[in-house]
Structures are given as structure tokens and as C-alpha cells.
Amino acid sequence: MEYRPSEIEPKWRAWWINQCTYAVHIDHTKPKYYILDMFPYPSGAGLHVGHPLGYIASDILSRYKRLQGFNVLHPMGFDAFGLPAEQYAIDNGIHPAISTRDNIASFKRQLGNLGLCYDWNREVQTCDPKFYKWTQWIFLQMFNHWYDTHADQARPISELIAHFEKNGNQGVQAATSFDGIFTADVWKNMSPKAQQDVLMNYRLMYRKVGYVNWCEALGTVLANDEVINGVSERGGHPVEIKPMLQWSMRITAYAERLLSGLDTVDYPDGLRMLQRNWIGRSEGAQVFFDIENSEEKLEIYTTRPDTIFGATFMVLAPEHDLVDQITTEAQRAEIKTYLDWVKSRTERERQMEKVVSGAFTGAYALHPFSGARIPIYIAEYVLKGYGTGAIMGVPADDERDFRFAEKYKLPVVQIVDKTMYPGAEMEDKVGKMVNSDFLNGMEVVDAIKEISGRLESKGIGKKRVQYKLRDANYSRQRYWGEPFPIVYDAEGVAYALPESELPLELPHTTEFKPGGGKGPLAQLDHWVKLPDGLERDTDTMPGFAGSSWYFLRYMDPHNEEAFASPEAINYWQDVDFYIGGAEHAVGHLLYSRMWHKFLFDKGLVKTEEPYKKLVNQGMIGGRSNHVYRANERFFEEYLMLKVLKPFFESYGPIKIAHTDFEEDYTYDFAFGSNDLVIEVTSAKQIDKIERVKKTAFTDHKRLLILTTEELSDLINEPKVIADKIQSAMQSKEPLITLNDKTSSEQLYVSHSLIHKYSPESFTKHHVDVNIVDSDVLDLEKARKKIQFKNANFKLDAANGDVFTCSFELEKMSKRYANVVNPDDMVEQHGADCFRMYEMFLGPIEVSKPWDTKGITGVSGFLKKFWQLFFNGSEFHVSNEQPTRDENRVLHTCIKKVTDDIERFSMNTCVSHFMIVTNDLRRLNCNKRSVLEPLVIMLAPFGPHIAEELWHRLGHESTVFNAAWPALDEAHLKSDTKEFPVQINGKLRATIELPTEISAADAEAAVLALEQIQRWLEGQKPKKVVFIPGRMINLVV
């Protein structure tokens, strides 16, 4: 009986839904396993074959774990707030809620086609008030907490207030943007607003004026990771730095834990490295320098305090607060010129700049040990936002400082002797200190310790750990996001809404354009202005708000009392296996890890880290096809090469010098002994035709006009054109224009022919890969496309009148017309086949190109597998005992597939199923005791075919309630094995020997081999290496 996926697949999908096969409940009798796909944003573009890769892989793992006896949570939902829907609303007037709902529906329909085992009852959408109630709730928890760096955890703001009331802020060790010390009395005498302003500096969600990435075109502030090379990630619009009052998330408080936590999770090394770099921890020291003739101290940050004796200049960031105060009158003009220049430059220009620049302030710092006067400069290469925004310039030990010193002719004092470390770079922390007073002779590492101690005892410096990581901007001047559950009084003091007022629902509007630096919500007076005089925050939360905790909601998605019940959290704990794209490496993953740690501090979740194991799926690239459209040049070359040769032989070619044309010659073709001239042009170029007519008339030439349109029509019949030219030659007519009823407006030329013409003859265009098969264009389908309306094709006659395209590997994208839709694949080959082919392409983690051709291999395999169960049209499975060989095939498969799924190597599993199927066909095996376990093992990969066969085998319940087959090692071994025989490591022969043969017996057998004797040339081998059950190597 034929395998017909289109019949069996929809049947079982409906049955699974009907039977609630994928419904998951807390079950304390089974171990839990939580498998999560990264939260998709439902874009309007629909899925291409690259998208489901991870979903299929996680689906296979989920089904496998279930068969292994785990209670598997495998949910799906949508990151439904976001910019694209809002942009779409601005462009098309469709409310984001509507377009988002529609996009989710089509996304779910496409996923539904693939037979994925999600428990849709647990679906969440971040734009659902029932969901974002808890996003707002967590936000308020963070608002109401501060980070105690001593206890190394978040604590309620109320405890901080209590401390202030007793002791002021003395003894408080906090992650804070507040500097300065106040006493309890000072605190108590502050106005309520002043107190709130102080507290704001301690909150984990806080407001501050920050320099933000403002994107005028999008009308919003962007996070650092949404800005790529100075332009917005979405749309590529310019981004400028602008000061604004914004919500900020104090992720820096968790920097150390985010870093150390990386050692406890199973993430890919590359991803861990990425996060480490992003957090960017560096250990160094802050040092205060006195400034000559000034009360101010200059605070710098350095990771190399040991090089302090090599400091020959200081550099401040141009925006540094001290610049104005310390600049001397004499230098004021120069500094101003420099600052103006810096301001005039865009972020992008600054990043691209390779040459150092700066200006001298006229002020001097005093060296804390030598007392030397050190000139203070400002320079762009020192950044306001990092460290203290000021450095000491040590040109002998820092590349940039050296370049700066070179340019401004500043002295270079060698302070580290690296002669005993050949190959050490300038900035390596090795060598012996010289020219450094009391540090002389010390190794760098010891010198760092020594100087740190001295700085500290002198009270002019301190060890300090610094991070590159910045607090995340948490405000967006946008509509389609979570509103802030915050109101402000007349003085601008922020108050949290009471929990009872959550969710604060997003009000309806039809106007989405931002204005004046404010989001669309600002225009909704009735919503913003409250009766009691308070005003709402008019920004919305960023995209990462909902996605920072969504995986917790899946544990208990309908709970109205909490974001998830303690019972659910206790049972499901955390995500065991997380799969998704590497693009979330530093954004989503860092943010959600931070939220999880915060909730952990609060005792609301049970683990420090949200995701135990993480796998990044690779991208699937597209294979684009190109067609070549003929330019006018092509027709001229074509006539020359294919048609006119005999005419030139008869009449002789001539060239007529140009009169008033731009081209070199007046006519495209002219002849020595015939007064006919030929002009090739598009019929659309009426002006040109008129001019040529006039010129021909003046020259007393008869004119034949060949239009590219008619040539296109006749392109596959060169003889017809030749005949027409022939009759024109013989005619007496002064003007011959041919057929004006043409159907072709363009001509496309088979790629196999274009090498005969010059490259300028063609323009390359993408063509939809779905109408191309093995680079051959399907002309029937092509003619239906708008692209080829009124087009003709020059076919490759030598190769059976085909039209070929060239190909290129590119990103899969509508723009390249190379998008392959999974729906089409499922329709043609079935979901099981599509799923297995996706896996078969290669390792999940690796990027690879899609090639639709190869899917026939998997399709053929499934047909063969199906046929194992049938005798002609009849389902026929025998109950006989399996043979040794059959058992070996089965158990080898159990071992291989089990091992490979465990190491997430799905491609080799599919390969192995193919091998097994081929083996069993050879063995003519249709035995239940072999086939039934195979059906169970195939089920995670091809759930539909497995369910069908499982039921035909007589089972009533789903195959996913079966148990994964157990391995019996005894069946793996065969009696004999073909041993490779090597001479000096090179394979020279193979020999069939008992698998368990002893070294001595093997040696004897091998030495008896004629081929081996030939290599030994009568000598005895020096040494015999025998690996039992594996191989034999003779050393001669």
C-alpha cells in the first residue's frame, strides 16, 4: 500500500488535539523536563524553511524525553508587543492589536502544519493584559527594591528607608548612582521630593537623565544593542545621542552574578564568551590626582596602577565635568574649538576615526609620588561613560596613549622592562618595573599589589572593579508596549500604582505617530491626566520586558493570583533545555537572567539561573536563482554572431562614420555592396528611430529597422530573421520596418548561453526559486509571473531547449526571491518528511544552505520504511522471532539513536534510520519485534507516520505513551568482523576474523595473508599492535 502523508497526517493531528495528547499537568510521579523555544515575534512575513529548524529539534527532544518517562513541558507563545506592528499601523492604519492577532493566527497555522507537540492551552501573549499584569507587577517589585552589595541581593526599599532614618546612608553598601554621604538628621529634614530623589538613585528600576540613543525617524529611544554602527538595527535610520529623562534598569547591580553564573550553566562556549565580553569586567584602581592651583581632584581609573611612574600626561573625556573649571584662559579658545569640532561629529564618525585628536587644557596634575607636573589634555578617545571618564596617559605601556604622545610630542618614559619576555606585547602584564622609584625591580603583578596598597594607605586611591555593562534603558516613546504602572505628582515624583490597579491596560488610540520626543500615549489627555491631579507615565516598556520572564508564566499560565503558583514553580523549577538563535546572546539572555536572579533574591523562583542548557540553532541560508535580461547590446551581438555572417560574406561589412550620434557609428550594421543599413532598437525609442530615418535619408541609404521586441519574439528562430534580412537586401524599399505586432517586451537569455556574449549585454535579476528546478526555469510557471509578463526566453537549443539560471547562496529573504515556504514542502512531501529533512541537513548549531532537491532522499526513505510493513497492498507483520542479524540491526539502532538524540545530533539519527531501513529490506524483515521498537524510535522524528503504523500494529493509545526501547548490548556483537590490517599505519588488507580473537591468533592469521607477506618481504614485523575487536597494525 502506498504511503500517502496527505491522508494520514491531518487525521492524526486532529486525533492528537481531540485526545489532548499534549496536555501537560504537574505529576509528581515523574521527573520533569522543561524544553523551551525562544519566544517568537510574530512578524507578518510568515515562516520560511529556516524558522522551524529549532522548533522541530525541540519537538523531537520533547517527544523523546516523554518516551523516556519524563513529564515534559513544551510550550509556545508570542512576544507580541513590538515596533514592527506599530510601524505597520503608522504606514497602513491597522491597529497593532489587529495585525498582531492576525500574524499570530497565521504563525500558529504554519506551526500547526508541522505536527509540533505544544500544549497550546499554555500559550501566552505578552500583549494580553492577563500576561502583562505580571510584567508590570515585576517592574514594580524592582522599583521597590534596591541592591545591597554587601548581602549581594536585592532588598525592599522600605528597609533602606529605615536605615536612612536611623543612620543616614552611612554603612549602606548599595549599587547606586548616588554619591555623597548624609546623616539621619539630614535625611529627616529633606523634603518628601528630595527624599524620593535620593531613593530613586537606589531603586532597581529608576529614572535618570541619561544620554540615550534617540532615533528621530522611529521617534524613539533605542537600546545599545538596537543600534548597529550608529544607525538603528530596524530600518537603518540615523541615531543621535540625546539627554532624556528615562526609566533605567539597574542590571549593573547584577553584573558580577551574571558573570559568575555563566560558570554554572551549560551554554555554548562562544555564547558565554560573548556575555563575558559584554559584561566586560576589569579589575583596576581609581586614583586621585591633585590639580595645580585647584581644589578639585582629578579621579582616574586604570587597570595598570603599576605604571603610574610612566604617566606623562592626563586625558579627560571632552564631556568631563572638570574641563570647564580647569581650562586656563590661554587655552580656552583652543579647547572651545576642539569641543565644537567634537560636537559636530556624529557617533558614527567618531567610531570610524582612526587618528588621535585632542587639546591641552593648560592645567597640570601633580604626580602623587614624584610630584611631577603632568599636563592635562582632553581627547575623544577617552569616553565619558566608562570608568571615571579620565585616564592617566602612559605612552610606554599603552598603544593609544603612545599614539597620543607621539602626536603631541609628549615624553615617553619606559617603566616595564620586557626583555626577558620575548614576544610579549606592549599591554601584556609581564616584565620588571624600571624608572619607578620604589617599584623598581618588581614583577608587574607584584608591583600592582604594592602600588595598590600604597595608594590606599595614602588615601588617594582604591581597588575598583569596573564593568562595560551599562544599566539598560527601560523607556520607549512608543504605543505598542506595556504601560508603566506609575503616576507623577506636580513635582514629578514617581509613585507606584497599587497592586489592585494592575493591570494598567493600554488605552485604545488610532494615532501612533510620536511627537516632540514623546510617545503616542502623551496625546491621550483623558488617560494621562487623572482626576486627583496626578499624571501617568506616557512611555511604554521595551520589548525585552515581557520576554524577560515569559517562561515562568508557562508553568501556570492562567493564574490570576500570582505570575505562577509556588506549587508550579516548585515542580517545574527552570528550563532544562533552551533553543534559539544566537541573536539573543547578549540582549534577551542577559536581561532574563537578571530578572530571574532578582526573583530568586525575592524567593519567588527556586533557581539562580533560568536556563540550565542552551543551544543556538544555525541559520538556514537561501539558494537564489538569477535570470539574465537582454540589453540592446545583446541583440546587436546576437545578429552579428548568429545571423549576419553570411550577409557580410556576400555584401562585405562596412562602418559608416558617425554624423550626429553619440555612438561611434551611425548605423548598427551596413554593407559594402548593398545600400541597406540595419538599426537595432527598441520600438519604444521613437525619437531615435526618427533620427535614424532622417540620417538614412540624407545618406541615401535604405533602412531596415529591427526592433528588439520583434527580435525577442523570433529569438528561437534565427532563420526567420535571416530570411527577412535577405528579402530586405533584395528589396528596393527605402524604409523597411517589420512586424509591428509584437508580443515580447523583454528577452531573457538562458544562463548556459551568456558566456558567448559580453557582460554588458545582460542585466541580472533574481527569479523566484520556487519556479526553478535544478537551475532550470519552469517556463510555464514563469510566464504566469508578472516579472515575465510579455517576456520571451532564449532557450539553450543544444541542451534540449531548456532555460537555465545561475545560482548564488544568499540570506533567505523575500528580496532575493529565494524564500521556500514550509507549507509548500509539507504539501508536497508531508510534514514528517519535511521535519526529517530539516534535521538531515546537518548539525542544528551550524548554518547551512537550503536545497529543496535533497528532500527526495528523505521522501524515498519514508516510503521504504512504510513498505517494510506491507506485503503489496496488505499490512503484513510477522510474529516470528528475529534472527541474530535482525536483532543486531535493531539494537545498533537503539544505541545509535539514543546516544545521538542525547547529544542533540539529529542529522545522524535520520541517517541511521535510513541505514536500518536499507538493512531490513535486504534482510526481508517484517517482524513485529523488530519493527515495533523502530516505530517508537521514529515517532519523535516522524510522529504522523509512526502513529499510523503504531495503530496498524494494533495499539489503541498513542505511540507517545509507549516506552523507549531498551538496549541489549548482547545483540550488538557479531561473531566475526572484518579487521583492517595496516602496515606502518597504512591499510593494506582486511581479514575476516572472529570478533573475540586473541592477539596471538590474530597475528598468526594476518601473517598468513598473502598480501601481507608481500609487504613484509620475508622479514618479521618489528612490532604488532593489536586492538581487540578493532584492528591490527604491523610495524616493519
Next chain:
RNA sequence: GCGGGAAUGGCGGAAUGGUAGACGCGCUGGUCUCAAACACCAGUGACUUCACGGUCGUGCGAGUUCGAGUCUCGCUUCCCGCACCA
């Protein structure tokens, strides 16, 4: 520039330090067919040989080892990330 990853037939890719190229695509030949498609069978790294066989072969160059695609060192190219982070 810094950091990470990769490099194996025409293509996607296999290979606990032990028979390199499994499996599939493609290609070639054959069977079936009036023919094509499907299906099935056989072959398919390069060079060489009538053949048996031999030589070379996992980006390049060294090394460790009885034995290296795999381990070590040095280079080349490509991909990804970060980019004046003091």
C-alpha cells in the same frame, strides 16, 4: 585591532586517536516503458593500471604517535561577535 568558530568529494555532511568520505543529493550506466517521470539495480575522491593492484588525498607547514580529519605548535582563508573599555 581584539575575541570566538570553521575549513573533509560536484553539493549537504559522516567518522570514542584505529578501514576517511557513512547517509542523502547530484551525476553515469542498466532494468522497466512506445517515450518520459516514478521505481528498482550497479557505479561514483583524484591519478594510474587490460586487470590484480599501486600512488596521492581531510586549507598550508612542522611535531607527538605503531597509527592524526581528530592531539600540539606555527601560518592562510572564510564566517560571527566586539570595537578606542583605560
